[in-house]
Amino acid sequence: MKIISTTWYILKLIAFCILGVFFFVLAAFIRLFDLWKAIRIFKSYLHLYFRFFGLKIHFEFEDSSIKTNGNMVFVLLNQSSFLDSLIVPTLPVHKLRGIINIEFALYPVLGWFLALANFVIIRQWSTQAKNTLNRANTFLQKGGNMVISIEGKRSRDGKLNVYKKGPVVMAIKSQSDIVPFIIEGTYQSLPYKSVYTKPAEIKVRVLRTIPTIGLTYEQRDELVDRLRFTAQANSLEW
Structure with missing residues (x-):
């Protein structure tokens, strides 16, 4: 039974990747005319992953x-699984773009989609901070949202890493409200490595805003x- 289930899982993964190429080509074409329609195609592809693997x-x-x-x-308060990078772009909010680590941008199909969706890809905050903040500030001032x-x-173990100051500095610079949110259940579904x-029930809890004006x-x-x-008040551990 284990061999059968493993084979079936691999086949689903291969099928998902092949479909990803089709979805990407379609989204890239639509992107020439309408960015947000292209992003909706990206979201449809991600929802397909959730259905394929019982999420x-x-x-x-x-x-x-x-x-x-x-x-x-x-601001995501806990990044505990690769699944978080699939769930975050599907947040049901107005005009969302994000800033992602180069680690995620290098993944085939997913990285292509994130670049197509105008997500900002960074290697190091210290060297790219000024340019990143300027791009984010322009987008926020036009009424967009960043994640x-x-x-x-x-x-690596489900516990929190050290918090960085970049997201806070970005919000202060643009005088934007900070919206903290938590993703529960992804570490249990797909832990590190x-x-x-x-299959799992994943809950995304979007908390109340924190003003920076x-x-x-x-x-x-x-x-x-x-x-x-x-x-800490929401039971996340260091």
């Missing part, structure tokens, strides 16, 4: 108005501490 994604918003608002920085992980890398996605760069540490406290 049920549930979004819970503490404030439903967040879905339609703009000029917000969505980024505050850890900057996946957890695993290649087998287990009037805050300055000097207050960045206070905001990081507040996000850390929010993570």
Whole structure:
């Protein structure tokens, strides 16, 4: 039975990758005329992955108005699985782009789609910070939303990594509301270094906004501490 289930899993994975090429070519063509329609094709492809591998994604918003608002920085408080990078682009919010680590951008098909969707790909915050912040600020000021992980890398054991200041600095620069959110269940489905996605119920909890209007760069540490406290209050462990 194990051989059969493993073979079936591999066949589904191969089929998903082949379909990915088709979806990407279609999205790339549509991208010439309408970016957001191309992104919807990308989201459809991701939802196909969820169906293929038995993942049920549930979004819970503490404030439903967040879905339609703009000029917000969505900050993922826990990056515990590769699955997070598949779920984040499907957040049901207005005009979402993101900032991702080069690690994810190198994945075939997924990386292509993220580049096509105008996600900002960075190698190192320290060397690319100014350019990244300027691009994000322009997009936010036009009413768009950005999404980024505050850890900057996946957890190896399900516990939190050290929080970075980049997302907070971005929000302060553009005077955008910070929207912290948590993804539950992905580590149990696909932990670090695993290649087998287990069927699971995944919950994405989008918390209430944290305003940054009037805050300055000097207050960045206070905001990081507040996000850390929010993570602890929601049972995330260091």
